[in-house]
Amino acid sequence: MAIIVDGDGCAGRDIIESVAKSYNVPLKIYCDIHHVITSEYGEVIVMDSGFQAVDMKVANEAKKGDIVVTQDYGVAAMVLGKKSYAISPRGYIFSENNIDKLLFERHISAKVRRSGGKTGKHKKRSEDDNASLRENLIRLVERSLRDSETNV
Numbered sequence: 001m002a003i004i005v006d007g008d009g010c011a012g013r014d015i016i017e018s019v020a021k022s023y024n025v026p027l028k029i030y031c032d033i034h035h036v037i038t039s040e041y042g043e044v045i046v047m048d049s050g051f052q053a054v055d056m057k058v059a060n061e062a063k064k065g066d067i068v069v070t071q072d073y074g075v076a077a078m079v080l081g082k083k084s085y086a087i088s089p090r091g092y093i094f095s096e097n098n099i100d101k102l103l104f105e106r107h108i109s110a111k112v113r114r115s116g117g118k119t120g121k122h123k124k125r126s127e128d129d130n131a132s133l134r135e136n137l138i139r140l141v142e143r144s145l146r147d148s149e150t151n152v
Contacts, residue, residue: 001065001066001148002025002027002028002067003028004069005042005070006071010029011129012069012090017042023138028042028043029043030047031047031054033048033049058070058075059075066079067085067086068087069086076094085143089129091131
């Protein structure tokens, strides 16, 4: 089991690194060449800046039981199909029960924007987001560790 981070635009990396380190879980952070990311614990992998290069690498690297941190619903959907866990940088856990709705809402929002409309503003990151990320990431790490012990 590993924690894999879609590092482009991912807030809360310090929280993710802290949780990974406290559970001694390997951490891989993927980013493109236009981002400068450092990590004291995890491995930072720098990719070319091609369209969706980081997203596709993250989705391809994920294996059953891994935890993927991404704000991209498409990446979340792909890794859920591989029996990985997916969580947003705000701590929202993606699941088979909510991903279809999220993808549909993304589709509708894109149609509205293409036709010149506006879709709500992004909220600033809050302390509640940080707490939710820490709490739910710990929950997923513990669930993945439990699942891996029962599958041995």
